[in-house]
Amino acid sequence: MKKYVSALVIVCVAIVIAFYADAASGGDISNVTRRMYESQVYNTAEINAAMNMVEQKFKDSFVGCRMTEIWYDDYVSNASARDYARQFGYVEAIVILSDFIVDESGAGTSFLPGETYENWQWVLVRNTDDSSWELKTWGFQV
DSSP states (O other): OHHHHHHHHHHHHHHHHHHHHHHTSSOBOTTOEEEEOOOSSOOHHHHHHHHHHHHHHHHHHOTTEEEEEEEEOHHHHHHHHHHHHHHHTOSEEEEEEEEEEEOGGGGGSSSOTTOEEEEEEEEEEESSTTSOOEEEEEETTO
């Protein structure tokens, strides 16, 4: 009987460890809302590709954070895209915006637990229309 109890305890501990390891692995994008506005510069597929890269980075790296919204705005992006492209040595750049909330598990990061970060900017670059976006930097008015 002791053998079965020990095995059961080990399985329970493994499940708890797996749960917390997964929870601490990055940001939550499970319920993010995408807003898409008409663009004079990029088509829907190009914007979605940039948003996909942003969401993946958020999921991989933003521990204790939950993205609530992500969008592209021509006006915001165009205001600084040329400068970002030049700064990073690329032909073009796009700025994606997002909002996210930091929960209590984000206390060990540089974010404040319980805070909502709005209009967070993500800068992606590329050299040709058919090349993939590359995420270069992010933050407030990066």
